Amino acid sequence: MSAEDVELSFSVNGEPRRVAVPALARLLDVLRDELGLKGTKEGCGEGECGACTVLVDGEALNSCLVPVCQVEGCEVTTIEATGFERVQAAFLEEGGAQCGICTPGMIVTTRAWLEGCARRGEAPTLEAARRALAGNLCRCTGYGKILASALAAWGRRP
Amino acid sequence: MAQAIGGALLRPEGQGKVTGRARFVADLVPEGAWLGGCVRSPVAHGRLTGFDFDPDFDLERVVLVGPEDVPGANAVAMIELDQPLLAASEVRHVGEPLLLVAAPDRATLAAALCAIRPRIEALPATFDMQASGEVFKEILIEKGDARAVLAGAERVFEGTYRTDTQEQMYIEPQGFVAFPPAPDGSVRVDGSLQCPFYVQKALAHALGIAPERARVVQAATGGGFGGKEDYPSVLACHAALLARAAGRPVSFVFERHEDLAVTPKRHPSRVRHRTAASATGELLAMEVDVLLDGGAYTTLSPVVLSRACIHAAGAYRCANVRIHGRVVRTNHVPYGAFRGFGAPQTCFAVERQMDRIARGLGIHPVELRRRNMLRVGDRTATGQRLAESVGSEEVLARALAKTRFDEHDWCGPRPRTSSDRKRRGVGFSFFFHGAGFTGSGEELLKGEIAVELLASGQVLVRSASAEFGQGTLTMFRAVAADALGCEPEDVLFADTDTAEVPDSGPTVASRTSMIVGGCLVKACRELLARIEARVGRRASFGADARRFFAAGGDPLATATYASPPGLAWDEARYRGDAYPAYGFAADVAEVEVDLDTFEVRVARFLSAVDVGRALQPQMVAGQVEGGSLQAIGFAHLEVVTAHEGRFLEDRMSTCIIPSSLDAPPFEVELVEVPFSGGPFGAKGVGELPMDGGAPAVLSAIEDATGLHMEHLPATPERLMDAWLCAHPEEEL
Numbered sequence: 001m002s003a004e005d006v007e008l009s010f011s012v013n014g015e016p017r018r019v020a021v022p023a024l025a026r027l028l029d030v031l032r033d034e035l036g037l038k039g040t041k042e043g044c045g046e047g048e049c050g051a052c053t054v055l056v057d058g059e060a061l062n063s064c065l066v067p068v069c070q071v072e073g074c075e076v077t078t079i080e081a082t083g084f085e086r087v088q089a090a091f092l093e094e095g096g097a098q099c100g101i102c103t104p105g106m107i108v109t110t111r112a113w114l115e116g117c118a119r120r121g122e123a124p125t126l127e128a129a130r131r132a133l134a135g136n137l138c139r140c141t142g143y144g145k146i147l148a149s150a151l152a153a154w155g156r157r158p
Numbered sequence: 159m160a161q162a163i164g165g166a167l168l169r170p171e172g173q174g175k176v177t178g179r180a181r182f183v184a185d186l187v188p189e190g191a192w193l194g195g196c197v198r199s200p201v202a203h204g205r206l207t208g209f210d211f212d213p214d215f216d217l218e219r220v221v222l223v224g225p226e227d228v229p230g231a232n233a234v235a236m237i238e239l240d241q242p243l244l245a246a247s248e249v250r251h252v253g254e255p256l257l258l259v260a261a262p263d264r265a266t267l268a269a270a271l272c273a274i275r276p277r278i279e280a281l282p283a284t285f286d287m288q289a290s291g292e293v294f295k296e297i298l299i300e301k302g303d304a305r306a307v308l309a310g311a312e313r314v315f316e317g318t319y320r321t322d323t324q325e326q327m328y329i330e331p332q333g334f335v336a337f338p339p340a341p342d343g344s345v346r347v348d349g350s351l352q353c354p355f356y357v358q359k360a361l362a363h364a365l366g367i368a369p370e371r372a373r374v375v376q377a378a379t380g381g382g383f384g385g386k387e388d389y390p391s392v393l394a395c396h397a398a399l400l401a402r403a404a405g406r407p408v409s410f411v412f413e414r415h416e417d418l419a420v421t422p423k424r425h426p427s428r429v430r431h432r433t434a435a436s437a438t439g440e441l442l443a444m445e446v447d448v449l450l451d452g453g454a455y456t457t458l459s460p461v462v463l464s465r466a467c468i469h470a471a472g473a474y475r476c477a478n479v480r481i482h483g484r485v486v487r488t489n490h491v492p493y494g495a496f497r498g499f500g501a502p503q504t505c506f507a508v509e510r511q512m513d514r515i516a517r518g519l520g521i522h523p524v525e526l527r528r529r530n531m532l533r534v535g536d537r538t539a540t541g542q543r544l545a546e547s548v549g550s551e552e553v554l555a556r557a558l559a560k561t562r563f564d565e566h567d568w569c570g571p572r573p574r575t576s577s578d579r580k581r582r583g584v585g586f587s588f589f590f591h592g593a594g595f596t597g598s599g600e601e602l603l604k605g606e607i608a609v610e611l612l613a614s615g616q617v618l619v620r621s622a623s624a625e626f627g628q629g630t631l632t633m634f635r636a637v638a639a640d641a642l643g644c645e646p647e648d649v650l651f652a653d654t655d656t657a658e659v660p661d662s663g664p665t666v667a668s669r670t671s672m673i674v675g676g677c678l679v680k681a682c683r684e685l686l687a688r689i690e691a692r693v694g695r696r697a698s699f700g701a702d703a704r705r706f707f708a709a710g711g712d713p714l715a716t717a718t719y720a721s722p723p724g725l726a727w728d729e730a731r732y733r734g735d736a737y738p739a740y741g742f743a744a745d746v747a748e749v750e751v752d753l754d755t756f757e758v759r760v761a762r763f764l765s766a767v768d769v770g771r772a773l774q775p776q777m778v779a780g781q782v783e784g785g786s787l788q789a790i791g792f793a794h795l796e797v798v799t800a801h802e803g804r805f806l807e808d809r810m811s812t813c814i815i816p817s818s819l820d821a822p823p824f825e826v827e828l829v830e831v832p833f834s835g836g837p838f839g840a841k842g843v844g845e846l847p848m849d850g851g852a853p854a855v856l857s858a859i860e861d862a863t864g865l866h867m868e869h870l871p872a873t874p875e876r877l878m879d880a881w882l883c884a885h886p887e888e889e890l
Contacts, residue, residue, distance in 0.1 A: 142787035
């Protein structure tokens with residue numbers, strides 16, 4: 001622990017974690033380097049591509065833009081958590097994953113969106129999926145199969 | 159057993175991708191690894207005289223590598239050896255590597271890079287390709303006598319078409335992890351790459367070691383699109399030099415800004431067309447002049463020019479063709495490979511020229527294409543007679559059946575009212591793309607693949623063809639399963655590791671399905687023949703294979719590519735069979751143009767593509783949709799500009815690519831006109847969809863607005879300028 005480090009407590013994938021890191025360290029780096037959770041990817045480092053998307057208290061955020069001190073006491077959910085299985089299966093079957101670098105972020109965002117739909121009692125539509133995933137860039141697919149995956153994941157809910 | 163080909167296998171590597179467990183290069187952190195960085199030139203041309211070191215920074219904290227520390231040759235081994243790994247005196251582009259730095263952590267690396275300032279005497283720089291006097295490569299293709307026919311022709315159409323730089327924008331930036339040399343001098347690098355044996359060759363050259371002592375392992379690779387064809391040879395050498403000097407592993411993974419600032423992008427182009435056509439639309443003569451900006455070093459520019467020229471006359475029959483191409487040196491960051499490899503630039507030009515001719519003659523654009531398109535028995539610009547697998551009629555029929563574009567009054571009168579500020583338009587393109595290396599390339603390369611039978615009765619495919627999203631492994635699994643008659647799950651894969659796989663050639667040029675897939679079929683048949691000869695064919699493949707293995711049969715079958723018989727290529731005269739086969743396609747785009755903001759929205763996009771045989775239709779459709787969206791981005795929204803040799807769009811927030819909101823709903827019509835020389839009839843897939851989207855979108859913009867745009871991308875700014883020129887009464 002160096003002089004500028006602070007001790008922070010928050011929950012990651014259901015487990016309480018304590019870290020000693022600079023207060024302004026990026027959540028992305030803390031997850032990857034301190035906690036060894038490499039499933040969260042960095043594509044741009046400026047909140048443009050969405051590859052680093054994680055859930056903070058259920059809300060999808062770009063972890064490259066979140067100073068870790070802001071998640072003190074929060075519940076952080078990454079692609080390594082349980083609860084993504086239906087979305088993951090849909091991406092696999094519908095061809096929503098090609099190179100795979102944007103995929104964890106896409107899947108995290110999709111889950112947050114579908115949970116929001118369920119909460120609001122809305123049936124997801126293709127156009128709503130387009131808007132929901134607009135912050136996650138993919139260069140491989142042209143998005144059609146990603147959007148199909150997101151909608152197929154809704155169809156898989158129990 | 160169900161056929162795997164034509165079905166929908168799940169990606170063998172897919173589970174790792176959807177769970178986040180796939181390990182990309184940034185996820186590999188060897189024990190004790192330091193981080194790599196590079197001091198780069200801030201100017202486009204100059205003479206390096208030394209470095210200033212900030213005395214407040216203790217250089218003992220880092221490891222430096224300069225040109226004098228390169229044990230082999232200080233050159234990137236690619237086509238030529240003109241690009242230094244580290245510039246020693248003359249600096250030829252912004253971002254050129256000058257000095258490598260390794261540091262124990264990010265903060266120290268950043269401090270070191272700030273503390274080292276190159277001293278460079280600036281020299282005059284060339285940024286205008288038309289003013290460059292240095293030619294990297296020149297190509298002339300001649301058939302008949304185009305100039306004589308043009309001189310005597312009644313109707314000659316002329317146009318000049320330009321395309322700007324385009325960035326590949328794979329979502330994973332480039333990177334390598336290198337390990338220090340073993341006592342015998344052998345090294346290992348793991349990285350994000352398309353062509354493991356290109357990297358091996360470059361490492362051997364830079365380190366002065368035999369190629370087999372340079373081990374190259376592909377990490378999970380987050381997109382390539384050609385961008386990880388040539389540059390990994392540079393970055394791998396940089397990482398390996400640092401690991402050697404530091405005596406510890408070094409991770410050299412770019413942040414996005416550095417990737418955008420220094421890695422090669424699509425060559426800017428200027429293509430001039432002069433075409434003679436009869437009153438009924440028959441193409442009588444075509445003269446095409448192709449000019450590409452190669453940037454500061456040769457890289458892959460000669461072969462990009464080659465593909466650009468061979469595709470410059472489009473997918474059309476014409477007795478008199480003259481294509482002259484040059485790629486020249488400037489002081490831009492070197493340009494390199496990007497999906498399509500020169501063909502998207504020349505396809506854009508020829509398709510816009512066809513629209514110009516159609517309008518000039520008052521013939522429907524579809525009719526003009528129909529009258530001239532290549533069919534079986536026709537000859538291409540290089541004189542290649544197309545003997546089979548020409549899906550031109552079929553793709554056109556499928557595209558028209560779904561869109562009725564032939565009944566659309568293209569560029570007909572459009573009523574305008576002041577309240578109606580949005581205009582719809584529809585456009586069309588017709589195109590082809592050669593699969594595999596050009597000319598004798600495949601014959602010289604002799605790509606190899608191996609299939610190894612395991613004691614379990616499963617087979618292990620050993621191939622250097624990299625999976626970076628296209629579906630390489632899925633396609634191989636389907637091909638091997640059907641060739642052997644085994645369950646797809648029993649086809650396993652060796653890592654893409656030069657110590658484990660033979661040199662199948664690079665993963666480029668739409669060659670993996672047709673060429674390497676063809677080799678895979680050969681290797682499988684060889685293995686099957688051995689099994690039959692030794693133990694007969696009695697039960698399932700697995701049971702027979704286990705008996706064969708137990709009986710001591712030779713379990714390793716390899717196959718090497720051999721060209722289909724009868725192909726001939728004259729490299730000196732650029733004549734003959736340029737490619738074993740061509741994919742054909744037709745695109746129809748529908749756009750909405752906002753006449754206040756000049757934003758373009760692509761509302762519908764249909765692509766009918768003949769890939770010979772769709773080995774995995776879902777993957778092929780994924781390639782077509784993804785490639786088409788890159789082409790749509792190329793058409794109207796991806797802007798990369800350079801000022802004094804520095805890319806201005808050097809971060810993701812300024813270097814825009816399409817998001818889900820920019821993507822139209824795609825309709826993909828897979829047309830299968832099989833090629834007898836490809837595995838189960840397959841031709842190439844990957845690049846074809848990059849070629850036609852841009853001209854189709856521009857054709858649709860013309861239909862909507864009457865503006866014949868000749869310069870990509872057709873940004874709102876360019877459209878507004880063109881509109882105001884055409885409508886001076888609207889000038890504010």
